[in-house]
Amino acid sequence: MRQMFKAAAAAALAAGLGAAAAGSASAQEKMKVGFIYVGPVGDFGYSYQHNQGRLAVEKALGDKVTTTFLENVPEADSERSIEQLARTGHKLIFTTSFGFMDPTVKVAKKYPNVYFEHATGYKREKNLATYSAKFHEGRYVIGQIAGKMTKSNVIGYVASFPIPEVVSGINAFMLGAQSVNPNIKVKIVWANTWFDPGKEADAAKALLDQGADIISQHTDSPAPLQQAEARGKFAFGQASDMIRFAQKATLTSIVDNWNDYYIARVKAALDGSWKSEDTWGGFDANMVNMAPFTNMPDEVKAMATKTTADIKSGALNPFKCPVYGQDGKEIECKGKGALSDEQVLGMAFYVKGxxxxxxx
Amino acid sequence: MGVWEAILITVVTAATPLLIAAMGELVVERAGVLNLGIEGMMAVGAACGFAAAILSGSTILGILAAIAAGLVLSGLFALLVLGLATNQVASGLALTILGLGLSGLIGAGFVGTQREAIPPVYIPGLTDLPGGHVLFGENPFVYFSLALAFATLWFLGRSRAGLTLRSIGENHASAHALGLPVLKVRLAAILFGGACAGLAGAYLSLVYTPFWSPGMTAGRGWIALALVVFASWRPLRLLFGAYLFGGATVLQLHAQAASLGIPSQALSAFPYVATIVALVVMSVGRRSATAPGSLGAPFVPDR
Structure with missing residues (x-):
């Protein structure tokens, strides 16, 4: 049902955009860049950060490009929204959620002269590039913080969908937590949604009621943080700095930063150097940042700062070998001293503990 | 507070917005009008309620603004389906799309603003009793929603006005021939439904998750709509259905947190399955649960 109204809203939006595009076609020969978001730009989380990237493109290259976006596009029914952008003269289209993968591939094959970029997926074409950020680097850092800060040794984790990005996030979190606190337990609740404040709040409540004293989330609304704040517990923000929603509870947030990447890719499309490739940057590429460390003692702050710096410099890899699976068996190490990128990008197992x- | 008490409190919180919105829609449908715009009216109610509460600093004004927003949108709907006798399904869907868009516009300036939730009621002595938080420590909205359910039950089943409303919903031509004011009663029912949806929206943005974000209703309007059908248009069954749905939603989250080893997708589907099964079982073997006879049919009074 939710999909239904979203589809309707998207259709209405798309129709509006189509009309707007027709009206401005004669105005200028600016390149049109389109963005498709899975949530509302006002989620103050994942989609919000992508939209910040779009605004950065407008700011840096506003004399050469115009941008449009469609928000709240349901993943299952995104093909026509993507095609709508391709058909209305957009030369470069960013589809920003994992579930847009197959629809993007389909539309990309239909429109070979349009450049597509799909976030967090793995399927590429000549005119379809992929990009993602190493969110798990941030998850390792917050795992360490949680391991130090917890008193009950139980952490609550509000997860969205069991896709590799989320699973590797949980594992990195656990490995970070275990590195400072071997007795730690993580309770996981799958909300099966990216954005439903009420359900996310209920999930956080359930976890707090069952003894968790720190909440980590891989869903997009600030509702879990608010619940932690209301109970006097701690939590971490997701995708953007969420401290405004929970001044006392927020320990830090993992902040996505797409600005530099989007500007670089739009520039490449403008000067003709655009190529289909896969970009996967973390702290080092400034695609993932940590918000200020707050509400914690100085020594925890110092530890988190050092861990962040070590991951950034390459001295520390969250998935450094040996990594043990849930059954206690060692996972084959396909990278240099750590799990390979492919292993992390396709992660479908839990680590020990x-x-x-x-x-x- | 033990875990079970905490669970019960969460169940009530999750069920309340569904109950309020669905009870309004139940009255609308018993009057023979199908309003599919609940989701949109809830969204606008949530946005207006939050905006007004922030601007005025008053929770009461926020709630009133949300109700007013629901009234305005449902008034627009009434103008279409009663005044112009348009197709109710199309008009309702349009109302949802309009409401979702409008709520984004109204709320745009308030994204990221933080507000304290309305505190629960505290009655010295009673709230502190064992289990007292569930019975005597709920939010004012909760008590209102229960009162609303029983008031609706009495109104539809025991009052003359309720009888009039039901007869109009069953057969508007006959009711009209008897001289009953079909359109006026339907207008009142639609406005009541709008006010309830707006109020349910205010509950979301002022109590449940005290912030505004577009799309925060997340399909609750549609669930309310479905509950009305599965409750076969009866207030008590609706009350039961809303709490069952809320309970199943919360229990599945707890089952996951306790890692019982049941697949999370199955648990996520559990509230829907449980509610449908329970309400269908209740309907079987009783008087056949049929929709109001004139539900969804436009009415044009002859001269």
Missing amino acids: IDDQLPK
């Missing part, structure tokens, strides 16, 4: 069954 996680007491939960991975949904298949």
